[in-house]
Amino acid sequence: MRPEWSELPVRHVVPDVVGALGSAGTAVLTAPPGTGKTTLVPLALAGLVPGLFSSGGRVVVAEPRRIAVRAAARRMAWLLGEKVGERVGFTIRGERQVGPRTRVEVVTTGVLLRRLQREPELDGIDVVVMDECHERHLDADTALAFLIDIREALRPDLRLLATSATTDATRWARLLGGAPVIHTEGATHAVEIVWAPPVQPVAPPHGLRVDPAFLAHVSDVVRLALARHEGDVLCFLPGVSELGRVARMLPDVQVLEVHGQASGAVQDAALSRGVGRRVILATSVAESSLTIPGVSVVVDSGLAREPRMDHARGLGSLVTVRASKASAAQRAGRAGRERDGFAYRCWSAGEHERLPEYAQPEIALEDLTDFALQAACWGDPDAGGLALLDPPPSGAMIAARDTLIALGAVHGGRVTERGRKMADIGVHPRLARALIDGANQVGVRRAAEIVALLADRLPSSASDDFVAVLRSVRRGNDSLSDRWRQETRRLTQALGSPPPGQRVGQDDQVAGLVVALAYPERVARRRGEGGFVMASGTGAVAGAGLSEAEWLAVAVADRGVGSSVARVRQGVVIDEGIARIAAAALLEEAEEIGWRRGEILARRVRRLGAIELSSVPLVDADVRPAVLDGLRQEGVALLRWTSDARAFRERLAFCHRIVGEPWPPVDDTALVDAAEQWLEPELSRVRRRSDLARIDVLAALRRLVPWSARIEDVAPERVEVPSGSKIRIDYSGERPVLAVKVQELFGWDDAPRIAGVPLTVHLLSPAGRPAAVTSDLASFWREGYQAVRAELRGRYPRHPWPENPIGATATRRTNPRRA
Template structure:
C-alpha cells in the first residue's frame, strides 16, 4: 500500500528531467530544497517501487546515522512497510535489510567500506549521495571513488549528487559536466526576527560558549512560545549546551522538551520525526539542519553557533571548536520553519553581525585531520590523492602530517603504499590511530577489553563520566543511559570486526611486560586502569605526558594542564586521550586521560625514544657549554649524564650559538682591540670595500674567517674570554689585495703633533677626534686629515689641566679668530704656561715658562 503522501511531494515535477539526465549522462546533480522529497521520493522512483518501471537496486548515502535511519523509516512508511523489507538501512552498529531490500540507506562511512571491499558495487544500479552541500569529508571521498569506478570499472553505474542548495555548478563540473536538475522550492515564507542579546556576549572560544548566550537562547525560546504558534526548533552547538538550555527552560506547562542530537537515544530521534501529541520544543544540534522534515515545526530559534573540526597538525591535537554559523547554514536552519506553512526564525544576533559571517561553512577536507582520508586514498591505490576528483585539494601540510601518522602506526610503508596491516586497519571502520590501538593493545588486554576502551575513544563519553578514562570505562559498564547503549553496541561491533579480520599475530612481549609491571592481578592479566592507559597511549603516543611543575609536558612538546579537582592530579605519567588547546593559551587542556607508568609510556611511544649526545649553550642557567648524554621520549627528558669528551664539532657549534645569543662581548676586548675595531669601522664607513664591516651582525656572519682558530681551541666560555679579539680581528684586514699595508696610514692609531708627542686618535661613530693640549700645537696651521685626505680630524684643544678649551676642524681659523678669547680666559688661571700673542710662530711645548 503506497501512501498518497509519496505522490504529492514537490520534487515529483523534476523527476522526468532527472530520469532523462541519468539515462543520457549516467549522472546528475539534483538541487532540491529541504522538504521537497529528494531524500524519500527520488530513491523510491529510481528503484521502480512507485510505478511499473523495472525494479533496480538503489544505494542512498547520508552523512549522519540519524538521517540514514530516519530516511529509511520514512520511505518504508510511504510504502506501508517496516524498515528492513524493501527499504532498509545500514549504519555503524545497526543493520536492517533483507533479501527483498531494493533501497538501502547507508552512511557515507559505510559506503566507503563497501567501495574498498568491492569497488564494482555488484547489483547496485544507482548511488545517491545526499546532502552534498554539507561537504563532509567522507562524502567528498565517496564521490571521488564513485567517479573512478564509473571511469574504469562500471560506466553504467549511475551517480546522483543531491544538494539542498543551489551551489551545484561545481559538482556538475566535477562529475564530468552532467546536467543540474532543479526541483521547485515550495518553502512557505519565513519571517526573520533579529533578536540579539541585550547585554554583551563573549565570542565562542574553543569549546566554550558564554553562558549569557545560552540564557538568552532560553529566553528567546520562551518568547517564541508566547508570540507564535507551532513547535519550536532551537539550534545549539553541542550536547552540553542543549542540556544546559533544557535545564534553563525548566518545565513549561503543556510543552514537551526534546533533546535531539547524534548521541540521543533512537527513541528520542524517532519521536522528533513523528507528530507530537502536544506542543514541543526541540533543542537540536546541526543534525537537524538538513534531515527529514520535523512535523509541527513553525518556529526556529537559532543561537548562531556550530561545531566544526579543527586540527593543530604541529602539536597533534584535534578537536571540535565552536564557530559562528555561515549564512548558508543559517538559511538552511531558517528553512526548517517553512516546511509545512508560514514560519518564523528568531536569530540570536543582529542584522549587522549577519553581514560579517562566512558565506558558507568550510569544507571538512580543509580543516580536519586527514589521516583517515589518507588511509582511504592509500587503500584505493592513490597514496598522494593526486588522482582523485575532489572539489578541494587537501593542503600539502595536512597530508604530510597524515602520512607521517600512517607510517608511525604501520598502515603504510616508506613508499606510502598501504600495507596488509593498513588494509586491516581500514576495514575496522576506525581512525587509523584507534585501529592501531585496537590491533596492538588486544595482544595484551584481550580483544574485548581493547574494543571497549577504543569504543570509549571513538565517541567521547558524557561530561558526567569525568576525565579519568578508566573511571569512565567503569561508568559505561554500569550505565543504563543512551551513551552506554551505543558504547556496548560499538564495542560488540569492534570485537566482531577483529574476529572477521583476524590474522595470526605473535604476542607483543614488550607491550605485555610493560603492562604487567603496572600492577597485574595475575600472570598475563593487566588491570583495567593500566589497560585503559595502554590503549590510549597506543592511540596517541605523542600525548603521553609526564608531570612537570604544576602541569604536564607531552611527548609532542606541548604543555598540558588538568582541570581543578580531578582525581588524575598528582599522577607522575598520563596517557592523554582528549585534549584541546585554545588559540591564545600556552597549554593544552586535558579533557580525558588515564594514569600510566613510565614502562607503558616507553612501550607505547617507542618510536619517539631517542638517546643522543647533546652539546648546547645553556644561556638560561650556566651561560656556558653544557655537554650531556640524554635519553628522551619525544620532548620528555628521561635521563641525562655529563659527557667527558664531547665532539669538537658539537662544542664549536655550541660556542657559536653562545656568540649569537650573547654577542662578541664574550671575547677579551682590550683597549687596543677596541681601537682596532673602531678604526676598521671608520674606514668601512668612509671608504667602503675592501675595508670590512665589523658590526656585531657582520662579525657573527663571518666568524669562521676571523675567529676560526680561537673557536677551534676553545671548549668553554672561559676559553673565549681569554681569546685576543684584536689579534683575531686583524685577520679581516684586506691582506690579499695589499690594501692592509696602508691601514696605519689611512686610519693611524696616533698622530705626531708639533711638540713631538704622539697623540692617540679617538675613533667613534662620528668624526675622529685628536685631543691635545693647546701649547703642543703652536705653529700647526693645517688640520691633519686622514682616510687619504678625505676626513679632517676634529681637534679638541685642551687647557693645561686637560679640560677642553676649544673644538675646531680648522686650526688656521682658530689661531686667527678664536685664540685671543681663549688666551684672555686662561692666561690668568695658568700663569706658568706660555700664552704668546702670536701662536703661529711660537715654539710648541709641554713645559711651563722658565723662571728667570
C-alpha cells in the same frame, strides 16, 4: 504504496530525473526541504512507486548522519506500508537492517566509503544517491570522488544522483561531468520568519563558550513560541552541552534532546508523533533529511560547531561559529514540512545579511589523516587525481601523510597491508593503530573497549580521568554506555584474533597503553615549573585529579583560542615504561652541544620526542659550536674588552669605513659571523663561559688585518706632534680625533691626514680641558688663537703663550722660574 506520496512536490520532476540519469548517467536535483527528494526519488528509481516509470534496480542512498539514515529508511518503509528491512533497509556502523528483498538501502557516507574500498565495482547496484551534498561532509566529498572514478574506469553504467536542498548546483553539475540540473519547487506550506534578537547585548561565542544570557534568551523564545502557536517546537543549538542547559530551563515542558550521539530510542521517539506538545532540542543533525512529525515552529539560535585543527601540534577542537544562510534556510524549512509554520531566528535581519552564504567544507577544517589513508588505499596518495569540489589544503595533507608514515600505514608513497587493515576497521587511523598494536599487549576485547571510548565524543561533564570514565560506561545504562558496548563488539569482530602476546592487567595500565599508542606525541611528563610537556613539545595543564602525576597518556586535549598551552580533557596516569613502549618511535639518543641559559651545554641526552629522559656530560666534546651559539645569542659582549682592544677595533672599523676592501667589517654581527676566523685557536680552549673572559681579544683582532696591509700605514695608533710627544688618535667617532695641549702644537701649521681624512684637533688647556676644536690648524692660529691666549694665559702664567704661535717652539714643559 500509501497515497501520501502523491502530495510530495518532487513527484512532478521524477520523470526528468529518471530521464537525465538514463541519458547522461549523472544528474543534480535541488529541492527545498519537505519536497520528498530523500524518500520518493529513491523509491521511484528502484521502481517501487506506481505510475512513476523507472527501469528499476537496486539503489543506495548515502546520508551524512546516522540519524538521517534511520529517518530516511523509516519514512520510505512507511510510504510502502512495510517495516524497515524489507524492500527498504539501512546500514550504519554497528547496525544493519537489510533483507533479501531490499531494493533501497540507506547508508552513512562512512559505510559507503568502506564498501567502495572493498567492492569498487558495486556489483548489483544500479544507482547511488548522494543526499544533502551541500553539507560538505568530508566522507561524502570523498565517496563522490570515488564514485566518479568508478564510473570512468569500471562502471560507466552506474548512475549517480546528487541531491540537495540548498547548494551551488552549477559546481556540482560541472564536477559530475556536465550533469543535467533538475529543480523542483517546495511544498505549499509557508514559513514565516520572525526576527527575535536579544534585547540586551550578549557576548559573542568564544571557543566552546556560549553566553548563558543568550541561552536564557533562546529558552524565553521557545516559551514565547509555545504560547503563540500550536504544534511542537524544534530548537537548534550548537552542541550537546547547550541542549542540556536549555532543557534545564524548561522543567515544565516535555523535552527531547537530539544529537549525533543520542540513542536509537531517543532518535526514534523524535521521529515519531508524540503525545502532547513537545520541544525537540537538536544540534545541526536535525537540519536535513528528516521530518520530525508535529513540528510547526522552529527556534534557531543561529549557532553551529565547526572543527579546528592545529596541524603543528596534532590537536583538534571544536569552536562555536555563526551558522550560514544556507543552514538557516534548512533549519527554517523544518517548520513547514506538514503545514504553515513559523521560524524564530534569535538574531536580527541586519545580522542575517552579514552571515556567510554556506558553511566551510570539512575538507578545509578537519584533520585529513583518515582522508589521506582513504586516498592512499584508492591508489591516489596525494589526492591530486580525485574529483573534489575543493582541494585539500597542502599543509593539512603534509601533516596527514607524515602521520600515516609514522603509523606504518604508508611506505614509499604507497599504502601498506597494515594501512589497508587500518582503513577497513572503520575508525581514525590513529585509533586503528592503537587497536591493532594494543591487542597484542592487552588482548582484543580490552583494546577494543578503550578504542570504542576514544572514538566517541564524551560529554563536557565527563571526568578528566579517562579510567574513571571507562569504569562508568561499563556500569552505565545510558546512551553513551549503549553506544560503547555496540562499538566494542564491532571492533572486536573487525579485528579478529591477533597472535598471543604479553597481557597487561590493570585498567589504568590497559587504558594508558592503548591511549598512548593512539596518541604517542601526546604522552606527557610533568615539568618542574608546573604543568606538563608533551612529546610533541606542546605544554599542557591538567585538572586536580591528574596534575600530580609524573606521566600521562592524553586521550583528549585542546588548545583554547589565544592559549599557549593545551588543556587535558581526559588523560590516564602512566609510568615511563608504558610511555617508552607506546611512543618507541619517538625515542632517540643524541649528543647535544649548544648554549643554554648562558652556559655551554655538552651532554649525551635521551629523549622521548621533546621529553628529556636522561643526560650525561660529554667530557672531551668539541664545544666550539656551543661557543659560537652563545656568541650568536649574547653577542661579543661575552668577551672581555680592554681599552686597547676597543681602540684597535675602532681603528679597524675606520679602515673598513674609509678604505673598504680588503678591510673587513667589525660590527657585532660581522664579528660573530667571522668568529671562527679571528678567535681561533682560543675557541678550542674554551670549556665554560668564564673561559671566554680570558681570551686576549686584542691579539685575536689582529688576525683580521689583511695580509697585504699594515694597519699602522692606514690608521696609525699615534701621531708625533711638534713637541715630540706621540699622541694616541681616537677613532671612536665618524672622524679621527687628536686631543693635545695647545703648547705642543706651536709651529705646526697643518695636522696630517689619516687615510685622506683630516684629523679633528681638540686643543686642550694646560690642565687638559677642551679649549678649541678645529680641522684647519692654520686658520685657528690666525683667527682663534688670540682669543684662547687672552682667556688662558692669566690662568696658566707659567705656560708659554707667544703672540706668534707659528714662529714659537712647541714644548711639553712650563716656563722656567725666575731667580
